[in-house]
Amino acid sequence: MSGEAAEITVGAYLCKRLHEFGVRGVHGYAADGYARIKGMSALITTFGVGELSALAAVAGSYSEHVPVVHIVGVPNTASQKQQLLLHHTLGNGDFRVFSDMSKSISETFCTLNEAADYVKEIDRVLRTCWVRARPVYIALPTNTVFQKVDGSRLKKPIPFELDLNPEDVEQEVVDQILDLMYKSQNTVILADACSIRHRVLDELHQLVMKTNLPTFVTPMGKGAVNETLGSFGGVYVGDVSRKDVKETVEGADLVLFVGGLVTDFNSGGFTFHIPRNKTVRYAEFPGITMKYVMQRLVNQIDMSKIKVTPTTIIDNILPMRERQSMTQDITHAWMWPTLGQWLREKDVVITETGTAIFGLLETRFPADVTAISQVLWGSIGYSVGALQGAALAVHEQKVERRVILFVGEGSLQLSAQEISTIIRHGLTPIIFVLNNDGYSSERKIHGAEAKYNDIHEWKYTKLLDLFNANPEKSKTYQVRTKTEMEKLLMNKSFATGKYIELVEVFMPKQDAPRALEVTAQNTARLNKVLNV
């Protein structure tokens, strides 16, 4: 470029900036899963029809703190000014109605029309997306895409770093926390969703490793902490927790609650019994960046002043005797601990918000497992799109990681065609279709035998062939008994994750994970109280 300001189109500028954030492809609706692996993602839709079809997905990313750049290709600005009755409009000349709908689910937005300072706006919006870990919206008129801008600004990357806290305030916060920790006889760490989304897992691990304090996760925090550590105690979900976990967490006189997001399903139906005066939540220090507080805390902590009460190690391996006494039916109580032993380091485990997400609480992860689910937003079929995005992201990382989906047959039906995209890109996830004859998680909440919880059965094992998977590079299985499942899990060729594989797992209709049963009961009780 020999020193001169290099001209570049707005479209190319935007792509180069996205590239800085690790974005290597754009998506339809699989952006959320991709962002959870790569750190950020971009979604391109067309004006009106496309963007509205994506609203539920983007709202999910907003709800769950996932940084997705939503780029919408809009008609050229001259058409807009003339209020032409173009296709993909409401036929009323209103060209702002759709972007207005996105405002409440976007952290910020911009319209790259003539009035905009294109490069500054792009930089501002992308950094906001990254720093705030939430969706942003960019309206890109067709006539702007090829406008030329000064590309020399690209020499300086957009800063990834969060703004620093004022040092005296940060020190005061750390002093307060240390004071509480030194006074406590019995402190536990509880890691939740925002520790993952706001990228403090390194700091969290340093804290866990340095202090050896008993550490728990919430359902949305699953995967935040290395579960093979001796100090790991399991999943805390209020009254839905296992008895020993509940006693330990609620018996603590200080809970360091990192990245908390106390939603209904994430808290056992609002049954967390950790009093505010015994809890440190970072949300209580508004305007303070959690990441830097944790770094300072780890550096300054004096271990000689900390009392550590070792935790009971949660064992999720079923005793052999118990296993033999049960039927051959593949029950949730049996399957999830069994699957936990089959998982490997670095696996990406995606679970649909149905029986799967509750069952997953009964697995113990190897180190460095990434869990993807949508406990708060809970959009049916989410996990299949997320699988496609995550599998593509892992493929780009060029590391040995399996990508594994657990989805009910009902949820799969909503977005089964994402498997077509997976095959098109040559991706190789392992898909467990939990066929339990209907919407089992819904049955637990309402209408156990109701017709509306029934599902029209598909021949699920024919999906890969329908989508034209190479028969030599794909495999399908059906398992109906514990023995068949165990045999499959021990099959080394199955376990590699080199091919796309689909397993249809037949499970009893009314069986559900313990956590789902208890949550459904708590929800029913809560509804009753609220309706009085």
Place this chain on the structure above:
Amino acid sequence: MSGEAAEITVGAYLCKRLHEFGVRGVHGYAADGYARIKGMSALITTFGVGELSALAAVAGSYSEHVPVVHIVGVPNTASQKQQLLLHHTLGNGDFRVFSDMSKSISETFCTLNEAADYVKEIDRVLRTCWVRARPVYIALPTNTVFQKVDGSRLKKPIPFELDLNPEDVEQEVVDQILDLMYKSQNTVILADACSIRHRVLDELHQLVMKTNLPTFVTPMGKGAVNETLGSFGGVYVGDVSRKDVKETVEGADLVLFVGGLVTDFNSGGFTFHIPRNKTVRYAEFPGITMKYVMQRLVNQIDMSKIKVTPTTIIDNILPMRERQSMTQDITHAWMWPTLGQWLREKDVVITETGTAIFGLLETRFPADVTAISQVLWGSIGYSVGALQGAALAVHEQKVERRVILFVGEGSLQLSAQEISTIIRHGLTPIIFVLNNDGYSSERKIHGAEAKYNDIHEWKYTKLLDLFNANPEKSKTYQVRTKTEMEKLLMNKSFATGKYIELVEVFMPKQDAPRALEVTAQNTARLNKVLNV
């Protein structure tokens, strides 16, 4: 009920009122197609995730003037007041954010909370939906559903009738129109979308039959007029029209433009050459109900004062010689006129907004054919959901009508699982999958050979089996040549529409209907002008 006021729940009241409007089932997203057959439909979704997933579909109904009642099951009002962080929320305690998004695509809306007068609100909203032929939104909290209301109001049905015009104003409008018609040497009728949606087809036909004036339709008006009448002249699409049609319509000195909706694709890219001072448009009489004006017009018209120039009859039958000279490839130019001869009275013909909708302009319909398409909103995959809704509606009508879909393979991939619902309900449409190796209509607009217009191929003829269709009550076919297509169309068992049937039609990749080719060129020209 013996004279007393009968108590009834709010939920049951709502259902009974919907029943008055012919609604016999509720939908996911197939409501639009159902409403176009039955006159109105209802869609039930869940709060947040469900309703946002339906926004693009509801916006389509708004854009295209289709009366759909969108009922959203929302959390109970106590939870909302406490701003609980429930699943399916943004996690910010804002329970109004989703209904706010629907406001701009709803003709009216109501929230049935404690403050609402349940029955009055339901009646008001349903009547508005019917009268204005556009979607309405009802938020129904879970605790309201079983509230008791006075059911005696049900004895008086909600009035279907539109409000009457002031008689003197209506007479003045009719006098103005008659005056223009009596002066004109050469009048034509042009029927468009809103004549169908605002239910004036009876009046339109009376006008056509009484006057025998040359009558044309726009693409969105296709199906509004009996095309077997001698006075029917074909489809007018501005510069995209066939030469003889264009000359006749644009040569008229008066155009009665009934139910006009001048959008880009409906007007050949804004190339209607019918000057305003030579056109009667009902939209020019604001606040006046078109239906009553037309009734009065038909009653008062004095045929002795009307000059009628007979139209050229548009012949869409290809001369045998021409047919023989062409290749065996199934081209659009050959297929659509051929299909026109295969159609029957009362058929419901659904076309995706792709090559199919443009091709359909080259068919001539038998009497009483209903055409369903989405020319203005143009949401990809729409037609497959519409097929499900329309097929269910026809099934409920218990009359002998075939329901026939023409959809490109790319559009089908968006919503293929609607075919599962069709099979579940035992419905029997005929589905033509136009496999032309990619997004052909997009290729004509941008990127003729671009990778982004390619599609990952599926084995489409395996879809019915995947969805568990009874092999004895379903059939699939593949046709690759004109001869195979002709043979299939002559097959009496195929033509009955007694089973669900799927035909994969292989067509040349770059072939397109003439109307699409010309529209794409006009659009390109318009873009060029606007970008200067």
